[in-house]
């Protein structure tokens with residue numbers, strides 16, 4: 001391995017953690033939560049601590065006998081970004097013909 005290759009490998013090794021820290025800071029600053037599994041990647045809005053209405057709780061209870069949670073607009077009015085990764089498995093219809 002030459003000096004040039006070592007330098008490139010070190011720069012690549014430093015770039016991955018730097019990109020992860022930058023992505024985490026961007027998510028925190030934009031009040032988004034990242035969720036990922038093998039089917040999708042989702043960016044979901046989170047309540048803001050500085051919100052004067054809910055103060056980071058995300059909503060409040062309304063109603064007396066059967067209270068329901070009313071969502072605050074600081075997160076419920078923002079859209080969720082969903083990127084599908086793996087299409088859902090298509091189920092074949094049951095065959096109409098007899099097996100024999």
Ligand SMILES: [Zn+2]
Nearest residue numbers: 051054072074
């Ligand atoms: Zn709010």
